Amino acid sequence: MPVELLVLHYTGMPTAAAALARLCDPASGVSAHYTVDEDGTVYAHVPEDRRAWHAGVSTWRGAGDVNGRSIGIEIVNPGHEFGYRPFPAAQMDAVEGLCRAVMGRHGISAADVVAHSDVAPDRKEDPGELFDWPRLARAGIGLWPMPSREDQGPFDAAEVAALLTRAGYDAAAPRVLLAVQRRYRPAALTGVADSETVALLRALVRAMGR
Numbered sequence: 001m002p003v004e005l006l007v008l009h010y011t012g013m014p015t016a017a018a019a020l021a022r023l024c025d026p027a028s029g030v031s032a033h034y035t036v037d038e039d040g041t042v043y044a045h046v047p048e049d050r051r052a053w054h055a056g057v058s059t060w061r062g063a064g065d066v067n068g069r070s071i072g073i074e075i076v077n078p079g080h081e082f083g084y085r086p087f088p089a090a091q092m093d094a095v096e097g098l099c100r101a102v103m104g105r106h107g108i109s110a111a112d113v114v115a116h117s118d119v120a121p122d123r124k125e126d127p128g129e130l131f132d133w134p135r136l137a138r139a140g141i142g143l144w145p146m147p148s149r150e151d152q153g154p155f156d157a158a159e160v161a162a163l164l165t166r167a168g169y170d171a172a173a174p175r176v177l178l179a180v181q182r183r184y185r186p187a188a189l190t191g192v193a194d195s196e197t198v199a200l201l202r203a204l205v206r207a208m209g210r
Contacts, residue, residue: 005070012079040094058119113142121179129186145203163201
């Protein structure tokens with residue numbers, strides 16, 4: 001299948017060494033194309049023309065088999081279970097450079113740079129609310145919606161579901177709104193549709209041209 005998605009993860013393990021050992025262990029059943037350490041070191045694991053087992057059961061834009069149509073980048077961070085912390089500047093510099101290169105090689109659009117939590121909202125929360133998505137969006141990697149006055153106003157459940165679907169999410173996933181907030185509204189992780197979250201979704205769909 002052609003590569004059309006770039007999926008960003010955190011490693012979610014106590015140390016970089018532990019994460020790298022797991023990603024390089026055939027018995028683990030998991031892999032990624034790249035890992036980016038906190039000092040900016042980039043490790044290549046799986047060639048980009050091969051499938052890596054990084055996304056698990058996941059969907060995006062109504063289709064499954066995300067592993068078969070994506071590049072996966074693991075970003076070293078202990079994650080929510082082992083002491084979640086901000087991502088260092090050197091690491092973000094390396095992530096930005098790697099993402100630019102991968103997107104250029106495969107023609108991946110900014111709208112199709114996604115979080116693991118975007119494609120598997122009921123199972124995953126990485127790379128999480130501390131990840132610097134605004135910085136990447138300024139570099140053309142992913143989107144950062146900026147609602148305008150036209151995005152404000154009343155909404156109902158049907159519109160929320162339609163917006164989620166148009167943005168690429170699985171609208172039926174119970175934790176999907178939490179995933180949206182974790183990426184686009186990290187200061188308010190309520191999992192509830194409110195006026196600000198809906199305005200962000202409206203702006204996001206407009207930015208995607210969908």
